[in-house]
Amino acid sequence: MLWLISGILLYLGFLLTVSVLLAETAWSPVKAPVKTRLRLSLQRVARSQSEIQNSSERILLLFSLTCGLLTATLFPAFIQNLLLPFGQHTEVFTLISSRNAPLISLGLFILLQVAGHISLALTERRSHTIATLFLNGYFWLPLILAWASVAAYLPVHSEHAASGAGSGVWLVLLQPAGILALLLTLTGPVLLVNAQQPRPVQPVQHWIRELHLFNTVTGLAIVLASLTCFSPLEGISKGNQIIRFALTPILLLLLLGIHYRLLQYLRKQGRIAPEMLWKLTLWLSLISLSASFTGFHLLGMSDYYMHMLLNFSLLAIWWGFLVPKFPFRSPRHHQESFYESAREIN
Amino acid sequence: MAWSYFLILLLLASMMASVLWRTIQIFFRNDEVSTDLDTSQRGEQAASTPARQQALHWSFTTILISGLVLLLVAGISVQTASIHDPTTWSLGAALLLIWGMALSSGMLSVPQSSPEPSGVILSEPQEENGCSG
Numbered sequence: 001m002l003w004l005i006s007g008i009l010l011y012l013g014f015l016l017t018v019s020v021l022l023a024e025t026a027w028s029p030v031k032a033p034v035k036t037r038l039r040l041s042l043q044r045v046a047r048s049q050s051e052i053q054n055s056s057e058r059i060l061l062l063f064s065l066t067c068g069l070l071t072a073t074l075f076p077a078f079i080q081n082l083l084l085p086f087g088q089h090t091e092v093f094t095l096i097s098s099r100n101a102p103l104i105s106l107g108l109f110i111l112l113q114v115a116g117h118i119s120l121a122l123t124e125r126r127s128h129t130i131a132t133l134f135l136n137g138y139f140w141l142p143l144i145l146a147w148a149s150v151a152a153y154l155p156v157h158s159e160h161a162a163s164g165a166g167s168g169v170w171l172v173l174l175q176p177a178g179i180l181a182l183l184l185t186l187t188g189p190v191l192l193v194n195a196q197q198p199r200p201v202q203p204v205q206h207w208i209r210e211l212h213l214f215n216t217v218t219g220l221a222i223v224l225a226s227l228t229c230f231s232p233l234e235g236i237s238k239g240n241q242i243i244r245f246a247l248t249p250i251l252l253l254l255l256l257g258i259h260y261r262l263l264q265y266l267r268k269q270g271r272i273a274p275e276m277l278w279k280l281t282l283w284l285s286l287i288s289l290s291a292s293f294t295g296f297h298l299l300g301m302s303d304y305y306m307h308m309l310l311n312f313s314l315l316a317i318w319w320g321f322l323v324p325k326f327p328f329r330s331p332r333h334h335q336e337s338f339y340e341s342a343r344e345i346n
Numbered sequence: 347m348a349w350s351y352f353l354i355l356l357l358l359a360s361m362m363a364s365v366l367w368r369t370i371q372i373f374f375r376n377d378e379v380s381t382d383l384d385t386s387q388r389g390e391q392a393a394s395t396p397a398r399q400q401a402l403h404w405s406f407t408t409i410l411i412s413g414l415v416l417l418l419v420a421g422i423s424v425q426t427a428s429i430h431d432p433t434t435w436s437l438g439a440a441l442l443l444i445w446g447m448a449l450s451s452g453m454l455s456v457p458q459s460s461p462e463p464s465g466v467i468l469s470e471p472q473e474e475n476g477c478s479g
Contacts, residue, residue, distance in 0.1 A: 046370050066360045138405065289444075
């Protein structure tokens with residue numbers, strides 16, 4: 001109990017520090033010492049808080065912050081439901097103890113994230129147009145599809161469920177298309193706002209958004225390292241569990257890396273079209289959902305190697321046939337300036 | 347038991363949020379730092395954006411599709427049921443309906459072929475003055 005509370009407090013402190021530091025990147029250079037940046041960022045947030053006159057906006061921001069903090073305090077329960085085999089839960093912290101617990105945990109996590117992002121977008125609606133996109137039902141559709149496609153691979157602890165293989169292969173290998181879609185849709189608001197030049201951000205909103213980003217990445221790392229429906233129902237070896245726990249921080253760093261590489265790529269493209277990006281994500285999540293359905297019901301596959309094959313071939317099909325139809329063309333002036341600079345080099 | 351645990355966590359989180367909010371507001375007050383990145387451009391953009399683009403589009407199709415997806419999620423507990431099972435039929439029909447609705451409502455179409463924005467899609471902001479501005 002005591003180590004759990006101290007663990008939560010440690011994570012919260014880490015989360016707050018990282019989010020405050022990340023929020024400062026929009027204003028001051030990265031090279032400044034950490035302490036100065038931390039102080040400057042907090043002062044900016046305080047200044048922008050005092051500028052908010054509207055009390056409903058303040059309440060919405062507080063609600064968004066609450067969603068973020070609640071997600072952070074729920075992580076121990078998520079870890080228990082997703083990483084430990086069914087039946088090994090201790091008495092104290094079983095938030096959900098039904099046989100669908102992993103599924104419900106993932107759903108709760110996603111609901112909290114969406115609530116946080118929507119309440120943030122409501123406060124920003126007047127200042128930039130991209131916030132309107134986040135308030136559309138259309139924007140969150142790929143998320144629910146990606147959730148359904150990934151959720152099919154989580155264990156459901158029933159005799160009907162697939163349990164063919166001897167050991168678990170993690171979701172990152174089993175369902176690459178769905179995981180990619182889930183990452184894209186959950187980090188979508190952060191990605192789209194930060195890829196704009198200049199960034200249409202205000203300190204408070206930006207800070208809370210970075211906090212949500214860090215929560216998202218942590219949650220997804222837990223999901224990736226979690227048990228799948230292919231793991232055996234009766235106990236899993238100690239070594240397997242230790243590897244899984246050790247893998248979580250590595251996966252977290254990997255996901256953060258993917259996010260920032262994507263952001264960098266989008267910024268290099270110059271002018272981005274948010275809706276185009278969103279259509280691509282919708283395609284991807286629909287395809288991954290179909291892949292889950294085909295794998296489990298039509299082909300009736302209980303062998304995880306076949307699922308891996310199916311998913312990677314679908315990813316290749318998506319990449320080869322669909323992406324060229326939605327060319328991520330940079331605007332003409334951008335290309336011309338590129339050619340000019342190439343000529344200068346020659 | 348589980349629900350009260352959730353309520354306690356919710357109460358804790360909301361208290362933490364308000365305490366954090368107050369702490370930052372009181373202890374880090376400094377009016378000399380600037381909060382704006384590009385005031386001029388932001389003001390310009392907000393002024394030049396027509397009201398049509400700030401409107402919201404909640405479409406019925408989206409809600410229908412979400413409902414069907416929830417049905418699919420509910421069907422996960424019969425993960426490896428065979429094709430002859432009626433549950434599998436209905437889940438397959440749900441998936442086909444999702445594809446059909448997404449295709450017919452123009453959500454998946456290429457923008458060049460359908461320049462007129464339908465009610466379903468968010469009206470194209472980037473063509474006139476740029477969402478990116």
